Amino acid sequence: MLRGAKVGRQLARISGCRYYSKSEVSASLSSSYLKGHVRTDPVNVLPKPYYGGIHMVTLYTGSSIIGQQGAKFVSSLLQSSRVPVEVQPIGEEDEYFKSVLRNRAAVHVDINADEKSKARALKICNDLDLYVFKTRTRSFPGYKCRFPCVDIQMIGQNNMGNYSELEYSPVKGVVEALSVVTQAGNRKYLEHAFAAAVDAGRKRVTLVNKAKEWPLNDGAMVEDAKEIHCKYKDCLELELMEVEECISRLVTNPSYFDCLFASDRYATFLATICSGVCGGANLFSAVEMGDNHAVFKPLQTKLSLTNYSNLSAYGIISTIVDLLEYLGHRHCANELWDQMMRTMDDGICTVEFGGKDSDEYVISNINNQLKCTGLGGDEHSEKSE
Incomplete structure (x- = not known):
C-alpha cells in the first residue's frame, strides 16, 4: 500500500496537479522568515532622540488633503501646549520608516486603504516589532452613544x-x-x-x-x-x-x-x-506599540475608514493626549483632555455629531484655553500636589 508522501505523489500524477512535499513547504516557510515577513531578529534600537531637552516625533502626513489638515491640527495643539516636543513632518513613504526608527515615536494622520499603504503599515509593524495595539472607547453624553x-x-x-x-x-x-x-x-x-x-x-x-x-x-x-x-x-x-x-x-x-x-x-x-x-471611530485614538517604538493614530486611520471626508478634531486631540502621556508629559496630557471635555460640556460640537461647529473651531477654542505649563510642567504638578 502507498502511504504518506507516496499517496500524495500518486494522486498528483493522476490529477495533473503539482505535489508539494513537506521539505518544500518547510523551505518556503524558511524563506518567508528570511524575507522578514515574520520577525525573528531583535529590532535595532537607536539612542533616544532627546536633543536639548526636546523630544523629536515623526509626523506622517502623506500627500492627501486629509493628512495635511491633520498635520496642522497636531502642530497647533503641540505649540499651544508649549511642551518640549518638536515634530518632523514626513510626506514621502520611503522616509517614513527611517524616521520612525530614528525618533522612536510617530503620529500618523493620513488615511489610505490602498494596497501600497497597507503594505507599508505592515512593514512598520513587523520591522519595528509593534506587537501591541491599544485603543480606549467610551461613551460621551450627546455623542451618538x-x-x-x-x-x-x-x-x-x-x-x-x-x-x-x-x-x-x-x-x-x-x-x-x-x-x-x-x-x-x-x-x-x-x-x-x-x-x-x-x-x-x-x-x-x-x-x-x-x-x-x-x-x-x-x-x-x-x-x-x-x-x-x-x-x-x-x-x-x-x-x-x-x-x-x-x-x-x-x-x-x-x-x-x-x-x-x-x-x-x-x-x-x-x-x-x-x-x-460608542459613537464612531472619529471620537477615538489608537496606538501601535513595541518595546522601544510607538506609532499614534486617530482610530479612523488605524481602521482605514475612508468613508470620512476629514479627520475629526476629537480623534486628533485624543491621539495627542496619548502621545504626551507616552513621552512623560502627563500633566499637559490631562490638561488637554480636560479642555476637550470642556468643549463637549459647553455644547461645542461638530456637524457629524449634530452640532454646527467645524473641526477647526474646536481646535482653535482649545488652543485659546490651554493652560499647560510646558517645560517642567510635570514637576510643577507633582509639587503642587
Missing part, C-alpha cells in the same frame, strides 16, 4: 498570525494562507497586556477567542493567558469568551466589558464594533 457608562480598554495583538502574509497557490484555482503564531510572541503580548491592564486600573479582562474551532492557534494563547494570569489573580479577573458571544454582548450591553484582549485575528474588527457602539 445609546449606552451610558461604557468604558472599554482594548489591548490587542498586532503583528502575529495574519500579519505574516504567508500565502501561496499550490495549483491553479487554489490558494493557501498560513496564520503563523509563536509561543514567544503570544507570551510577550500577554505579559504586556496584563501589565497594561493593571496600570490602567482595570479589574476584569476578557480574552476573546475561538479555542474550540482553533485548538492549536487560539488554544495556545488561552493556555498561556491562564498561566500568566496567576501573577495577577489578586488584582485582575480573567474571563474567557467566544467571539460570537462577545459581539452579541458588545451590541446589546457594552458596559459589561472592562478590558478586552484579542489576537490580531479579532482585535481590529472588535475595535471597530466598540467604536461604533
Whole structure:
C-alpha cells in the first residue's frame, strides 16, 4: 500500500496537479522568515532622540488633503501646549520608516486603504516589532452613544498570525494562507497586556477567542493567558469568551466589558464594533506599540475608514493626549483632555455629531484655553500636589 508522501505523489500524477512535499513547504516557510515577513531578529534600537531637552516625533502626513489638515491640527495643539516636543513632518513613504526608527515615536494622520499603504503599515509593524495595539472607547453624553457608562480598554495583538502574509497557490484555482503564531510572541503580548491592564486600573479582562474551532492557534494563547494570569489573580479577573458571544454582548450591553484582549485575528474588527457602539471611530485614538517604538493614530486611520471626508478634531486631540502621556508629559496630557471635555460640556460640537461647529473651531477654542505649563510642567504638578 502507498502511504504518506507516496499517496500524495500518486494522486498528483493522476490529477495533473503539482505535489508539494513537506521539505518544500518547510523551505518556503524558511524563506518567508528570511524575507522578514515574520520577525525573528531583535529590532535595532537607536539612542533616544532627546536633543536639548526636546523630544523629536515623526509626523506622517502623506500627500492627501486629509493628512495635511491633520498635520496642522497636531502642530497647533503641540505649540499651544508649549511642551518640549518638536515634530518632523514626513510626506514621502520611503522616509517614513527611517524616521520612525530614528525618533522612536510617530503620529500618523493620513488615511489610505490602498494596497501600497497597507503594505507599508505592515512593514512598520513587523520591522519595528509593534506587537501591541491599544485603543480606549467610551461613551460621551450627546455623542451618538445609546449606552451610558461604557468604558472599554482594548489591548490587542498586532503583528502575529495574519500579519505574516504567508500565502501561496499550490495549483491553479487554489490558494493557501498560513496564520503563523509563536509561543514567544503570544507570551510577550500577554505579559504586556496584563501589565497594561493593571496600570490602567482595570479589574476584569476578557480574552476573546475561538479555542474550540482553533485548538492549536487560539488554544495556545488561552493556555498561556491562564498561566500568566496567576501573577495577577489578586488584582485582575480573567474571563474567557467566544467571539460570537462577545459581539452579541458588545451590541446589546457594552458596559459589561472592562478590558478586552484579542489576537490580531479579532482585535481590529472588535475595535471597530466598540467604536461604533460608542459613537464612531472619529471620537477615538489608537496606538501601535513595541518595546522601544510607538506609532499614534486617530482610530479612523488605524481602521482605514475612508468613508470620512476629514479627520475629526476629537480623534486628533485624543491621539495627542496619548502621545504626551507616552513621552512623560502627563500633566499637559490631562490638561488637554480636560479642555476637550470642556468643549463637549459647553455644547461645542461638530456637524457629524449634530452640532454646527467645524473641526477647526474646536481646535482653535482649545488652543485659546490651554493652560499647560510646558517645560517642567510635570514637576510643577507633582509639587503642587
